[in-house]
Amino acid sequence: METRKTKLGVDHPSTLTSMANLASTYQNQGRWEEAKQLEVQVMETRMTKLGVDHPSTLTSMANLASTYRNQGRWEEAEQLFIQVIDTSKTKLGVDHPSTLTSMANLALTYRNQGRWEKAEQLFIQVMETSKTKLGVDHPKQLEVQVMETRMTKLGVDHPNAEQLELQVMETRKMKLGVDHPDTLTSMANLAFTWESIGQHAKGINLLQICVIKQRRVLGPTHPLTISNDSTLLEWQTTHLAIKA
Structure with a gap:
């Protein structure tokens, strides 16, 4: 990342990719604040260079929203996921894998907030679309999320x-x-x-x-x-x- 900043510039696509990869590593280590700082830089630069509706920009926004969710910043995560979903539906389609991933992450955010009905409805929507587009074996994890959401809503x-x-x-x-x-x-x-x-x-x-x-x-x-x-x-x- 540092070498690319020096040789290519801080806003070069390859530099931004390296920054995003490092942020992902921080996420995997649970170093949320460090991940967030890098993700904000990547997102803002891509917004300026590529536009708010470019797929790479949307990926950056979704990554930042996931970090917010992992930090317990539910409202910020929710707002950013909704923005990503609305743009993704228009640019990529409602059944695009990236759109579905953001919808599933928004459902998780709703569940984190105790908004069980909205979480369950969104999980089911993603699961049914995934079965149609990707096959019945793909959304097994979604089925687990639906089941867990229902369990939490119904009680022990x-x-x-x-x-x-x-x-x-x-x-x-x-x-x-x-x-x-x-x-x-x-x-x-x-x-x-x-x-x-x-x-x-x-x-x-x-x-x-x-x-x-x-x-x-x-x-x-x-x-x-x-x-x-x-x-x-x-x-x-x-x-x-x-x-x-």
């Missing part, structure tokens, strides 16, 4: 809650990896289910593992880390008092 008292949560968690471990933020969300959800049905030790142990990973992957100040850390302390204190 829903029949087979534990089995469904286990299935979601194991699928994400296999498809995304054990440290992926979505996998960690599934772990937390299963821990909440176990706690709610009286399996306190299992719930505490799983949430403890989840929090340790979230501190490392998301950072100690991320809203999800803080929330789960607080819940874990509450559970540990409550059940210690009960035992005493």
